[in-house]
Amino acid sequence: MAEYKEDIEKTGAGAQKIHKIRITLTSRNVKPLEKFCADLINRAKDRDLNVxxxxxxxxKVLKHTTRKSYSLW
Structure with missing residues (x-):
């Protein structure tokens, strides 16, 4: 708690809090996904946000086949 109070004193009471957002998009169609990402980045930059x-x-899926044998002991 002491560290938190020191941070408030350093930044001041009127400072804005920084929000870090991570978005994960998945799709099998690359072209629409790239278009959406570009649009999202352009909108964020219009609002002067760091991107x-x-x-x-x-x-790719890494596949490694192994022999499954049982132990005779």
Whole structure:
């Protein structure tokens, strides 16, 4: 609690709180997803908001086959 009070004193009582928002969008159709991301980024920049991204997530599935044998002991 002491750290929180010190932060308030440093920033002042009238300072705005910073909200960090993370949005995860998934789709099989890349083109509409890219269009939506671009539109979302443009709207955020129009309001002078800081934007980082988009960050692509991996789409490939790693498959590793193993032999499933039982123990004879």
């Amino acid at each position: 980082k991204g988009p960050v692509r997530l991996p789409t």
